[in-house]
Amino acid sequence: MTSLVTSDGKTQAGRRTSKIAAVWKEYKKCRYLFLLLTPVLIWYAVFAYSPLYGIQLAFKDFRIMDGIWGSPWVGLKHFKFLFLQSPDFFKILGNTVVISIYHIVFGFPAPIILALMINEIRSSKFKKVAQSLTYLPHFFSWVILGGILITLLSPSTGVVNYLITLVGLEPIYFLGDPHYFRFTLVTSAIWKEVGWGTIIYLAALTGVSPDLYEAAVMDGASRWKQTLKITLPSILPVIVLMLILRMGGILDAGFDQILNLYSPATYGVADILDTYVYRVGLQNFQFSLTTAVGLFKNVIAFMLVLFTNYISKKLGQDGLF
Missing domain, CATH: 1.10.3720.10 (MetI-like)
Structure with missing residues (x-):
């Protein structure tokens, strides 16, 4: 299979590789700024995204002794009640x-x-x-x-x-x-x-x-x-x-x-x-x-x-x- 050649003589795969390299170079250049962003990312991971694990409770009858995984699945029961x-x-x-x-x-x-x-x-x-x-x-x-x-x-x-x-x-x-x-x-x-x-x-x-x-x-x-x-x-x-x-x-x-x-x-x-x-x-x-x-x-x-x-x-x- 041949790669398509653009007007500037580069293949699409070559241009994609060059673009990725340029983006990575920019990230590397600003690596210390991204390091400052790390605490914010950790905060969001812990307090915003990890709680999404508990969404399945909406489709279960939660029992504390059984835990989230052990609680029985009830589907849309709670939504029907609401x-x-x-x-x-x-x-x-x-x-x-x-x-x-x-x-x-x-x-x-x-x-x-x-x-x-x-x-x-x-x-x-x-x-x-x-x-x-x-x-x-x-x-x-x-x-x-x-x-x-x-x-x-x-x-x-x-x-x-x-x-x-x-x-x-x-x-x-x-x-x-x-x-x-x-x-x-x-x-x-x-x-x-x-x-x-x-x-x-x-x-x-x-x-x-x-x-x-x-x-x-x-x-x-x-x-x-x-x-x-x-x-x-x-x-x-x-x-x-x-x-x-x-x-x-x-x-x-x-x-x-x-x-x-x-x-x-x-x-x-x-x-x-x-x-x-x-x-x-x-x-x-x-x-x-x-x-x-x-x-x-x-x-x-x-x-x-x-x-x-x-x-x-x-x-x-x-x-x-």
Whole structure:
């Protein structure tokens, strides 16, 4: 069998060998940089990929004494229970989707807007102070922030309700009233993460050429026009990429936040898949059933990432792949 010869006189096999050699040479040149990457790879191997071994629990009746391999295979039994017999699953799934959509609709644009606002600040000192203050809540756990919110929003002693009563309104039980609980979840999540989320967008804004703004000023464009016509289009690829990644976590509605803030009075609007897994899996020891829930979440997340990536590429934007 003869090898095909390309226009430059090399065979396809020869060009493939040359390409592999060039790639290997580049890897060898950057070997110390890849050595720095080793701890990250080990972390992912141990905490992200090795747990995939336990996915088979979703198709078994797990017995601790028998172990994963020794437990009997039951096929789709747990999935049938979730979709056909469980009285709470679809209500919990609905809560998860609704809260996640609120987070995307209101939470996703928030760091973009804040990054644009910080980018317009002319005083470098004030900009640093503003960034530091907005970053700060990210470094506190929801255990701490939950206690702060419970204190601030208390209907009897909280500062927020004290101000509400000053204008003649009735106190609002933000964390105990189902009508206000989701609003409180979303606004507190934005408060905690909006500053941290601006880091990527501020980095993207530094890559926008100043020449574009100078040309826009010469044409008489206002700051608002410059934002719409130059700034946003320039960082749009980053926005699309972050949206694709965000869609992959649409069924992650904020377990640690909800676990620290919800109560039996708000279970009807706050109980999500993650709290269901915690309650049924860890407290009731139904590991196989909750593994099925987790597998369902991951499959949906993977499909949403693929779909969002497909739509972004159809609209002419860069995707993940």
